[in-house]
Amino acid sequence: MLRRTAHTLIVAALMFSIGLHWVVLQSVAWAGMLVTYTVQEGSVIDGLSQTFDNEHPCPLCSAIKQGKQSEKKDTKRADQKKKLDLTLGIFSRVVLTPPSPTLSPLPDFPHGIARRTKPPSPPPRCGSSSLSSLG
Numbered sequence: 001m002l003r004r005t006a007h008t009l010i011v012a013a014l015m016f017s018i019g020l021h022w023v024v025l026q027s028v029a030w031a032g033m034l035v036t037y038t039v040q041e042g043s044v045i046d047g048l049s050q051t052f053d054n055e056h057p058c059p060l061c062s063a064i065k066q067g068k069q070s071e072k073k074d075t076k077r078a079d080q081k082k083k084l085d086l087t088l089g090i091f092s093r094v095v096l097t098p099p100s101p102t103l104s105p106l107p108d109f110p111h112g113i114a115r116r117t118k119p120p121s122p123p124p125r126c127g128s129s130s131l132s133s134l135g
Contacts, residue, residue, distance in 0.1 A: 022068055029060040 038047030
């Protein structure tokens, strides 16, 4: 229940942030106008033409138009405000250098000591006696 409520609130917030509420309100207004003008005129075609001719706006259409205009004015004011600069002026130039190459001694482990010695030259070859013991 709580999860569904949270999802609904998130969807509503996203709808408002992209201005989808104006689309929903305008659709409701058009549907209401279509029904009203169709009943008044007695014809669906006349109702459609009066709904979308911009000469017969309903009170809801006027309110939507004013709301959109006031929202545009608010965004213009927000753009005029100085934006917050979040950079640090102290670190204007940072130079990254690799660590100095130092040779660390190998620990005194048996496998570490064996790695310090050279391999035998020439490398040992497998004799026929060792091959016969494998088969």
